[in-house]
Amino acid sequence: MFCDVCKSKEATVFLTQIVEGKMQKVNLCEGCSKEKGVNDPTGFALADLLLGLGAAQEIDKNPAGNRCPVCGFSQADFKKTGRLGCSACYDAFAEGLSGMLKNMHRGSVHTGKVPAKLRVGRLRNKELSELQASLQKAVQEEQFEEAATLRDRIRKLEEESYAETALTQESTEVNRIAAVAQSSASSVIAEADEASKKLGVPKPRKNS
Amino acid sequence: MKLSRIIANTGEWLSGSGPHDQIVVSSRVRLARNLKGKPFPGWAKKAERVAVLEEVRTAVEQLPEMEESFSEKLDDLSALEKQVLVERHLISREHAAKGAGSAVVMNTAQTLSFMINEEDHLRMQAIRAGLQLDQVFAMINQADSELEDSLDFAFHNDLGYLTACPTNVGTGMRASAMMHLPGLVMSEQVNKIINSVNKIGLAVRGLHGEGTEAMGNLFQVSNQTTLGETEEEIIGRLNKVIFQILEHEQNARQILLQQRAETLLDQIGRAYGILCHAHSITSKEALNLLSFIKMGVDLGLFPSNNRLHVDELFIETQPAHLQKGLQVTKLGAEERDSLRAALIRAKLKQMPEPEIGKIPTNGSTTTSNTSETSEES
Numbered sequence: 278m279f280c281d282v283c284k285s286k287e288a289t290v291f292l293t294q295i296v297e298g299k300m301q302k303v304n305l306c307e308g309c310s311k312e313k314g315v316n317d318p319t320g321f322a323l324a325d326l327l328l329g330l331g332a333a334q335e336i337d338k339n340p341a342g343n344r345c346p347v348c349g350f351s352q353a354d355f356k357k358t359g360r361l362g363c364s365a366c367y368d369a370f371a372e373g374l375s376g377m378l379k380n381m382h383r384g385s386v387h388t389g390k391v392p393a394k395l396r397v398g399r400l401r402n403k404e405l406s407e408l409q410a411s412l413q414k415a416v417q418e419e420q421f422e423e424a425a426t427l428r429d430r431i432r433k434l435e436e437e438s439y440a441e442t443a444l445t446q447e448s449t450e451v452n453r454i455a456a457v458a459q460s461s462a463s464s465v466i467a468e469a470d471e472a473s474k475k476l477g478v479p480k481p482r483k484n485s
Numbered sequence: 486m487k488l489s490r491i492i493a494n495t496g497e498w499l500s501g502s503g504p505h506d507q508i509v510v511s512s513r514v515r516l517a518r519n520l521k522g523k524p525f526p527g528w529a530k531k532a533e534r535v536a537v538l539e540e541v542r543t544a545v546e547q548l549p550e551m552e553e554s555f556s557e558k559l560d561d562l563s564a565l566e567k568q569v570l571v572e573r574h575l576i577s578r579e580h581a582a583k584g585a586g587s588a589v590v591m592n593t594a595q596t597l598s599f600m601i602n603e604e605d606h607l608r609m610q611a612i613r614a615g616l617q618l619d620q621v622f623a624m625i626n627q628a629d630s631e632l633e634d635s636l637d638f639a640f641h642n643d644l645g646y647l648t649a650c651p652t653n654v655g656t657g658m659r660a661s662a663m664m665h666l667p668g669l670v671m672s673e674q675v676n677k678i679i680n681s682v683n684k685i686g687l688a689v690r691g692l693h694g695e696g697t698e699a700m701g702n703l704f705q706v707s708n709q710t711t712l713g714e715t716e717e718e719i720i721g722r723l724n725k726v727i728f729q730i731l732e733h734e735q736n737a738r739q740i741l742l743q744q745r746a747e748t749l750l751d752q753i754g755r756a757y758g759i760l761c762h763a764h765s766i767t768s769k770e771a772l773n774l775l776s777f778i779k780m781g782v783d784l785g786l787f788p789s790n791n792r793l794h795v796d797e798l799f800i801e802t803q804p805a806h807l808q809k810g811l812q813v814t815k816l817g818a819e820e821r822d823s824l825r826a827a828l829i830r831a832k833l834k835q836m837p838e839p840e841i842g843k844i845p846t847n848g849s850t851t852t853s854n855t856s857e858t859s860e861e862s
Contacts, residue, residue, distance in 0.1 A: 348524045359650060360525065360527050361649055361651065364525075374651060378644075378712060381652055381712075382710040384714065386644075386712075387646075388713065389658075389716045390629075390646075390715075393630065394633060395640060
C-alpha cells in the first residue's frame, strides 16, 4: 500500500480518525508522517486536541508571535497551564485558538447574554449598517425623498453614538466597528446630498 | 457575620425542597466573569490580584441580595473552614487551595456564593434543592446583570465572555444537577448512561466535579460546552437529559423491585445493620451505605420524616464537617472514622428498622399500579 500523500513510498503509518461519526483512514509513509506531525511517539495529539488539551500544538501555528503583546503570556505557558494570561490573549492567539474552540464547543460565535452596556452599541451598529444598505439602495433606485429620510436617521444615530462614546468608555472593538460604519456611511451620505441637491430635494427638516 | 454561624445551619439546597428532589439532590448554575483589561488570576501578580479582589468584593457586597452575607479573604479562613465550604459545594477545591488575593462572599441562605480570584476573577453560583435549573439561572443571571453596573466585564464581540480557560468562553456558564442514582448503579446501567450523555456534549462527573470519584451513587450532570448556544438553550438541553436520566432511574428501581426485590432488601438491610452498629467507618463506605438508606426512604421502607436526617448525614459525615464542632486540632483518619461511626449510630437510633412488608417481594402481586404508588412522583 502506497502513501496517500507522496504516492510513491510504502505506507507504514496508518491513521484512523472518527470525524463526526464517519471513519476516515489515512495511510502515510514514514517521511510524510513526520512532515505532517503524526509520528508523535505519544500519539495522543489528536485525542488531546479533540478533548481540548493539546491546544499548545494549535497555538504553535500562530506565526504572529509567541507572546501576547498585552500581558506577555507565551504559548509555552499555555501548554503548561491550559489557561490564558489575559483577555487580549484571545486576539493574540486567535488563529491557533479558533480551531481548538471549534472542536471544543458547539459553535464558534457567542449567541448568549451580552452586557447591557454593550447591547445598545451592538444594536445601534446593526441598525446603522441596515440603514446604510437601504440608503445605498434608495440612491441607486433614485428614491431621493426616501434617501434623504434615511440619511437623517443615520445622522441621528451617529450623533447618539458620538455622545455616548464621550460619556462612557465603550469597548474598543465596538468603536472600531462604529468608525468603519461611519466612514462608509459618510461617503454614501455625501452621494445622497449631491443627488438631492441636483434634484432640489429639501435639506433635512429639523422637525421631522 | 461569622462563618461558624452560617455553617451551623445546613444550606437551603440540603434542607429545602424542590421538584424531583428525591433523585435530583440539587441544581446549580455558575457564571465565570473577568474584568476588562486585567490579567487573569493565574497570570496576574499579587498586587494586581489584590486590586481586583478589592474592586470585585466591594461590588458583590453591595448587591441587594447580599445584604445578609458572609465575606472573607481565603487567607483568613482555616484549612478546616475552607474544607467545610468545599463539602457544601459553596467553593471549589481549587479555590480552597488559593491563599492571598482570593475571597469568598456568600449569602446566609447559602444559595448564592461568589468566588473571587479563583481561575477567573469572579465565579458566581446559585444552588438550590431539587431540579430547578431555570430558577437558579434566573437568580445568578440577575446578580450578574446588577454587577454590570459597577464592573466592566471582559467581553468579545464573537467569543462572548472571556475566561482564563477556553473551555468556558462564551456564556461562561456551567449548569449542573446532582443526581442520586442507586438504581442505575445496581442494575449496571450507569456507565451506559454516562457514555451516551458524554456523546451529546454533556458531562457526568463524581461528587465534587471534575476528576472526582462517584461516591454514594451521586453524579453531577453538567454542560460541557459554553460557546455557540444561548444560556437558555444550554439549560433546555440539559433539562431534557436530566429528565431522561430521572426516568431511567425510576424505571431501574421499579425493575429491581419487581425482579430483584430480595437483593434490594438485602442491600438496604445490610446498610442499615452496618451503619447502626459500626464503630469505625470511612467516609466512602458511609456514603455508599447511606445511599441505600436514602433509597430505602424513597421506597417507603423508612418513615419519610427521616429523610432530612439521612440527607444531612451525607454532608455531616464528610471529614471537615465531622470536626467543625470540635475545638481540637486536626484529627487523624482513624479518629475520624470512629467519630463518624458514632455520629451515624446516634442519628440512626431515631430511625426504625426497614419495614420489609412495605414493598412487594419477588413473585408476589406486583401490579404496575402498586409499583407506581410506591414510587412517589
